[in-house]
Amino acid sequence: MNQASLRRHYFLRSLILIGFTGLLARLIVTDRLSHYLAPRLHMFSYVTLGILAILTLVSLRQVFTGTNAYACDCEDAHQLPRSPWRSTLVYGMFILPLAMGFLMPEQILGSDVAAKRGVTLLGSDVKKLAEAATAANPPAQASQPEPGSAGNSPQSGGADSAALVPANPGASSTVTDKQPPALTDEQIRQKFANTGFGDFYSDIAVALYKQPVIDLNDKVFLDGLTTMELFAKEFAGKEIETFGFVYRQPDFTPQQFVVARFSVSCCTADASVFGVLVENAQGSKWAKDSWVRVHGRLEAREVDGYDMLVLKADRIEQVEPPKDPYVYYNYNTPASN
Secondary structure, eight states, rough: OOOOHHHHHHHHHHHHHHHHHHHHHHHHTTTTTTTTTTGGGHHHHHHHHHHHHHHHHHHHHHHHOOOOOTTTOOOOOOOOOOOOHHHHHHHHHHHHHHHHHHHHHOOOOOHHHHHOOOETTTTTTTHHHHHHHHHHHHHGGOOOOOOOTOSSGGGGGGGGGGGSSSSSSSGGGGGSSOOOEEEEEEHHHTTTTTSHHHHHHHHHHHHHHSEEEEEEOOHHHHHHHHHHTTTHHTTTTTTEEEEEEOOOOOOHHHEEEEEEEESSSSSSGOOEEEEEEEEEETGGSSTTEEEEEEEEEEEEEETTTTTEEEEEEEEEEEEOOSSOOOOOOOOOOOOOO
């Protein structure tokens, strides 16, 4: 292969390497790397960026020297492509994903992916909770609640009020606006003692329970959901505030949606969906995949012999998606207020 052909090959390879280096650098500089990788893997991306930069410099050197770096005793194993169609095939495999990375708009995971992978809803299947809510609110009994009642009275007969009646009589405290009596730290800890779930989740439960309004933010979203699943009866009646994207299934009632978040362990390929089922008279107002902040009170329901929690929302507002839309297990006890 003559020097001119060598230089053309190394020039094209240098352009490809520059492209991948620039693409990765752009993701790092613009803080969009979290759209693809979990934070604990970001360091590997920084190392990769350094390696790509070195390979780019080496390839550019070959452009100017014209030296065949693949000259060895490996016969044709390391030879440059010698025909136009083979060059197109080999380089096209690198140019295509590079072009897609620069030209295709970035889009965070949403309802379409959630529908395919399923939603983990406080340890339960979303469909079971939806069926339970529908059974508690038969269409024949549906009517509009009286103004100001917000469906909080089981006797109001409203479409939303029927769903407020807990399947578990012990959860009746969840249908009142009154705050539970104040407990001492020792009394709160006693509620979560000797449960067999270990000190880690007991400590999280105590820290969350002490908050007047549980802030289910990014740092505690997954650990908090797991804790409330383990202690469903204890958290029934507690107020929480959280945010996420709106997800619906076809069999949901108009008052229902899930405020959901994607959890990423390594990259978005292994993403799982977690969330809380929300019920509100104006639930249908919020579009699929819109991001909302929800405030309300948890209600206990018994589904197939298990205690489940549903968030009866009294305030919903639309918010902008966060810079990092995904959540991760934190494994730290949140600070209590």
